[in-house]
Amino acid sequence: EVQLVESGGGLVQAGGSLRLSCAAPSGFTFDDYAVSWFRQAPGREREAVACIGDRSDGTYYVDSVKGRFTIFSDTAKNTVTLTMDSLKPEDTAVYYCAAAIPLFLRDQSPLWFRADLYDYWGQGTQVTVSS
8 A cells, every 4th residue: 555654744833834745655656646735624624735747747726825835846856845835824734645647637627626536645744823
């Protein structure tokens, strides 16, 4: 079973920054997959935050994080990183990385935000933003 591993969560004040990293096990190459970050706050549904296509072909963001979050892939390290700037208390959640075979990204309106399309998940990392 493929288990992705997130790191980098923590506690930060509003306006601060954090960097989350997602690592894949040996033999699993992120360049072959769409990789996304999702988040889930207590009492709320899991929400897609950002996605990077296979071979870094395209990036997608939910409106609430555009201009503040950046997703990028490091092929040499086989990691996908989410940098989060200008953090707000409403960004508080457990953040998960997920990977999927990127067929859905070929559509005119890619369904990158649908959690059910992702086959591989991490355990999550807590991000808490204090006001």
